[in-house]
Amino acid sequence: MAPLKNRRYVSTKEITKNMTLYTNGQFKSEVDQNTLEFKKPTGNPLVLMMAWLMAKQKHLKKYAQIYTDMGFDVMVVHITPWQLLWPVKGTQIVAAETLKFLENNKTYSPIVLHGFSVGAYQFGEIMLQMSRDMERYSQVLNRIVCQIWDSAADITEIPVGLPKSIFPKNPRMQSALRNYTLYHMKTFHNQATIHYMRSSQMFHSTILKKPALFFVSDNDPIGPPSSNSAVRENWERADIKVTFKRWERSQHAAHLIKHREEYLEYLFKHLEACGVLESIGLKSRAKL
Template identity: 30%
Template sequence: MVHSLSASKKQQFVTACSCSEGRRPDADRVWTMIREVWLRHKPLLLLYNIVNSSSIKPAPFYKGVFDTTSLPPVSSILQMRRLQMLQVSHGLLGRNMSTQTVRISEHMELKQTAVDKAIPGKKPLVVLLGWLGATGKSLEKFHPFYTRQNCDILTIRPQAYHFLWPPKASILTRDLLEYLKSNHTNKPIIVHGFSIGCYVYSMLLLHLAQSSQYADVKEQIQGQVFDSVVIGGLKQMTIGVSKSIHPNALVRALIENTLMAYFSVTCNVTVNTFDEAIDIFKNSPVKAPCQFFYSLDDPMCDPDTLKLAMESLEKQGNLVFAKCWPKSGHTLHLKNHPKEYEETLNSFLSTQKLTVGTIMSKL
């Protein structure tokens, strides 16, 4: 074994591992790196991959000891390790499934999983509509529910101005529909919205209701998941925006009062559009099963108003499921109740045949 070589052998090993430029790197650094590769990263497999990718001959083994005269230069191994770490950081390598992330626009990002040839048809696409202030790291906590089922994930992170000026949200959702129409035809789509993201989805529903050019996209939507819907009135919406902007209660109160004054001045563009969005949410043109997650202590979600919305969706023929907690918090259900959240979501997807193995038959 390498780590059992004598001091003289170790010196020979370091000398043999000189860089291609003729310079010898720091011996302790080289030895530490090679020891790590040997003990933790399966050097035989690593060297085999190097051979396949760059035609470097691997070092043969004699009685369990390296023949140091034919080792690849240290610079090659370091380059391989750096490349491997870069790929892992970008999601190109993984224990179970390879992924890659592509930025579509300022607000849209696509995470693609490797194609599984054992599963026929096209992979489902999950449209993840985040809450205000949601970071990529926060939203990535929801990715495993879908990536392990070989789904691609399109993440949309709305900003405050999409709420404050609805025409901006209208442009965002129109661009989203155009992208789906052009790049994801005939794919099953699952929508998973959070908080203000559900409002953005309502703006998308307005486009679907007003234009037939996106009829195919409407038919592709096979499931809808709504987490912490902001509903109950304009006050709930302003609370949501203020909490995403500042943590201090006094500052939030000032923001809320300012927003209410702003909405009173711009009501023809803002408030009227919000009313249309709430109405289209209750009378959605999309006919697909719905799963709601909410809590009774959420200041941005009025339970009674939400129940009326769910009843309206049921009357239109949609299957509606709900998971409610007495205490949880806004968009904190996965954090506060991880096991119940996962079980409920997985049950919804499997019961409604929205998992990748069976969703293909719906199209």
């Protein structure tokens, strides 16, 4: 896969404290703070990108530019460790804001969903809210045409993933936070753990029946192939087409860095198979 050409200036705009929009060129539209609706839509398709925990903007921008170079806008949804630990006042508020944005910006179509790590949990929270009023949110679901899951993490991996995200180079602090996270999940079952369980169940059963691409690696303790394979089996039983790319060695939420050519090859093939490239005026990957 040749590197993408015609790289243009990418601007970012903070929509909320947890939502950042990436677009080509200068973003000039005002955003209604109550509805999160753009007064002058860009007319571009959208990628809804569910970020990993503690993701740095410079790293997210590398993924966003893959899509902005194709003419997409990219909405990155990111959560904090505190929001993860206290879902009712944290991740569920972010889920409601994300839904409000998608519902009120109807010109964003098609939508590609690209999630990393804990982003799978966050999207489960979004689906739970949609499932309570399917008549209202069916127009949002119908606009999502395909999904990509990179190192998706299930609730069983929260005590592993949270400490590694916050203290990547400090094993002693990782151990301390792992012990606290286990304590937190046991002590605050009704305030936290039950919500993780509901989100996980929703992610496994899913109301989004669109083709999916999974990226996993055997040496990833946070998003292991075992939990991702369980999701794959559930989805295939529901007649969802799943493509599974598994490496022996890679890095959690950094497969693009370790295996760039292969990652992009699988990604573009998936977008092409789902009709995304054609729908945005790109007949084939050769145009990229």
